[in-house]
Amino acid sequence: MALKKLVDRLPEIDRSIFWDIGKTLTYNMLINIIVGNRGGGKSYGAKKRAIDNWIKKKEQFGYIRRYKEDLKKPMEQFFKDIEWEYPDYEFKVSGDKFYCRLKPADEGEKWTESDCCGYGFVLSTANNKKSISYPYITMLIYDEFLLDKGNQRYLTNEVEQLLNLYETVARPGTGHPRVVLFLLANAISVTNPYFLYWNLKMPTRADKNGKYIWKHPTRPILVEDVRNEKFIDVKKNTEFGQLIEGTNYAEYSIENKFLLDNDTFIEKKSQKARYLFTFIYKEKKFGVWADYHEGKMWVSDDIDPSFILVYSLTLKDHQPNTMFLKGKGRTGHFKAFVENYKLGNVYFESINIKNMCYEVIQMVMN
Numbered sequence: 629m630a631l632k633k634l635v636d637r638l639p640e641i642d643r644s645i646f647w648d649i650g651k652t653l654t655y656n657m658l659i660n661i662i663v664g665n666r667g668g669g670k671s672y673g674a675k676k677r678a679i680d681n682w683i684k685k686k687e688q689f690g691y692i693r694r695y696k697e698d699l700k701k702p703m704e705q706f707f708k709d710i711e712w713e714y715p716d717y718e719f720k721v722s723g724d725k726f727y728c729r730l731k732p733a734d735e736g737e738k739w740t741e742s743d744c745c746g747y748g749f750v751l752s753t754a755n756n757k758k759s760i761s762y763p764y765i766t767m768l769i770y771d772e773f774l775l776d777k778g779n780q781r782y783l784t785n786e787v788e789q790l791l792n793l794y795e796t797v798a799r800p801g802t803g804h805p806r807v808v809l810f811l812l813a814n815a816i817s818v819t820n821p822y823f824l825y826w827n828l829k830m831p832t833r834a835d836k837n838g839k840y841i842w843k844h845p846t847r848p849i850l851v852e853d854v855r856n857e858k859f860i861d862v863k864k865n866t867e868f869g870q871l872i873e874g875t876n877y878a879e880y881s882i883e884n885k886f887l888l889d890n891d892t893f894i895e896k897k898s899q900k901a902r903y904l905f906t907f908i909y910k911e912k913k914f915g916v917w918a919d920y921h922e923g924k925m926w927v928s929d930d931i932d933p934s935f936i937l938v939y940s941l942t943l944k945d946h947q948p949n950t951m952f953l954k955g956k957g958r959t960g961h962f963k964a965f966v967e968n969y970k971l972g973n974v975y976f977e978s979i980n981i982k983n984m985c986y987e988v989i990q991m992v993m994n
Contacts, residue, residue: 647854649673651837653808657850661811661822663774663830664854670812674769675710681767682728682745683717687805688762689746690797691726692770692790694783696750702771703748724748752783754793762797766805774813774820787825819983824912894982895975897926905937905961909988911944914981916965925968927985928977937961941988966992 646669652660664670678689691706693699706726707719720727720739726746727739747762751770770790775782783789798807811822818830831842831853840853901917904925908914915931918924939962940946968974969989976982 647673649677649810651839652841652850652852653677655841655843655850657808657843658806658848659809659811659850661828661849661851662854663813663815663852665815668854670854671769671771672710674767674771674810674812675706676713678746678767678769679710679714679728683714686764687766688744688764689726689767689769690749690762690765691746692749692751692754692768692793693772694751694775694786695780696753698772699748699750749793751786751789751793754789754796757793758796760796761799763804765797766807768794768797768807768809770809770811772813773811773822774816776816782821786821817983819980824980891979893972893975894977894979895924895926896977897928897930897975898922898924901926903932903935904965905939906931906935907939907941907962907988909941909984912984913938914985916961923973925965925974926977927974927981929981930977941991962992 647662647664652662662670662674678691681687681689691699691703693702703721703724703726706721707728711717711719714728716731717728718731720743722739724747725744726748727743728745729739729743747765749757794807794809798804822828826844826847826849828844828849828851829842830851831840833840834855835841840855842851842853844850897917898919900921901919901924904916904918906913906915913929913931915928917926917928917930919926965974966989974985976985
C-alpha cells in the first residue's frame with residue numbers, strides 16, 4: 629500500500645528542478661565530474677540511469693565508495709528511495725552485488741546470477757579485483773568523491789587508484805563496451821586530488837542548453853556545476869531553507885558554493901613585490917613574494933627557477949639543492965613567513981594555493 633501511494637504521487641514531482649543526466653550524456657565524455665547542491669538529484673539521477681540501462685539493455689553498473697565502511701550502508705539502502713519508480717520490479721542486495729528482476733508469478737522463485745545488475749567496489753582495496761572481469765558493466769558511479777574536513781583522508785595517489793579500477797573494469801583495447809564514469813559530490817572544495825591531477829576548472833557560465841559545463845581542452849573530461857534556479861527557490865522556501873538563510877551553510881547547501889572555499893586573503897601580488905624563496909609541498913612548487921612598502925607577502929605559482937633558496941616540506945619532496953624544513957618552520961625566511969601569516973599579512977593568488985598553504989601552515993605550527 630505504501631508503495632502504491634508513492635507511485636500515485638509521481639505526477640506531483642517536478643523533475644525539471646533536478647539534475648538531468650540525459651543532457652550531460654549528450655556531451656559524450658568518458659569522465660563526468662558532477663558537483664551540485666545537496667538534494668539536487670545527482671545520486672538519484674545516476675542510480676535511475678543505471679537501473680534503466682539494466683532493464684532496457686541488460687547493461688550492468690559499478691558503484692564505488694572510498695572505504696569499506698563507506699560502502700556498506702549505501703549498498704544496503706541503494707534501492708530504497710527509488711524502487712517505487714519500478715512497481716513491476718523487485719530489487720535485492722547481497723554481498724558486493726546488486727540484483728533486479730521482474731516480479732515473478734511465484735514469490736518464492738530463487739534469485740540467480742542472471743539477475744545481477746551491478747557491483748559494489750571499495751576503492752581502497754580495488755587492486756584485489758584485477759583478475760576479475762566485468763564484461764557487461766557500462767557505467768561506473770563514484771559517489772561522494774569529495775571529502776569534507778574530518779577523520780577521513782583521500783587515498784595515497786587516489787586518482788591513479790581510480791584509474792586503475794577503471795582499467796580493471798573497462799579493459800581498454802579489448803573490445804569491452806565503453807564504460808562511462810561519473811564522479812558525484814556536493815560542493816566541498818576545488819582543492820582536491822582530482823582537480824589538481826587534471827588541472828580541472830569549475831564552469832563560470834551557462835552553455836546554450838543552460839548547463840554549467842567545463843570541458844577539458846585535451847581530455848574526455850567534463851566538470852558540471854549543477855545549478856537549477858527552480859530547485860534553489862524551492863529549497864529556500866522550505867523550513868530548513870529559512871533556518872539556514874544567510875549562513876555559509878546555506879551558500880553550500882542551496883547555492884552550491886564551495887563549503888571550504890572563500891575569497892578571504894585572495895589577492896594578486898603587487899608589481900613591486902620581490903622574490904623571497906620557493907617551497908615544495910606535495911611535489912608542487914610555490915613562490916613567496918613580499919612588498920615591504922605594503923607590508924604584505926603573497927604565495928604564488930609564479931616561481932623563479934634560478935632562485936637558490938628552496939625549502940622542502942616533506943621527506944618525499946626533499947631533493948638535491950633543497951633545505952628540508954625542520955623545527956616547526958622556525959628557519960630563516962620561512963619563520964618570517966609563518967609569523968606574517970599569524971599577523972594576517974599573507975595573501976594567496978588563488979583558492980587552490982590558499983587551501984594548499986593552509987595545510988602547510990597547520991603542519992609547521994602543530
